[in-house]
Amino acid sequence: MSKYDFQLATEMLVTWKNSFDDYLKSNAALNPKHLIAADTAIGQIITKIHEENNTDSNIKNLNFQYLKMIQIANDIHHLKSINDETLPDWLEDELETVFLKIKDLLASLEKTLN
Secondary structure (H helix, E strand, O other): OOOOOHHHHHHHHHHHHHHHHHHHHOOOOOOOHHHHOOOOHHHHHHHHHHHHOOOOHHHHHHHHHHHHHHHHHHHHHHHHHOOOOOOOHHHHHHHHHHHHHHHHHHHHHHHHHO
16 A cells, blocks of 8 residues: 555645636635645645655655745735736746646656655
């Protein structure tokens, strides 16, 4: 039996991204605090993996990329909350890039750690 459920982690990541995308597309003033906190469900899994394997460079990168994704989400939320219409496309593009990096890292770690 695997120590970590990377498939579940990937599903949680995709769910997080879909929820955040819904927030971005919505004109309603939704409050995505459950999405921009570092202790989301996927964040808790990544934190556990990082705490138990903090010398592995891929796991350090996974943790870094996750924290980066949350920071970008916070930046986007801030711009939307102050009704700043200048939300740069590159910020959403960067969120997508980091999301894909995390997804790839989870797939890679599933092969190496399990």
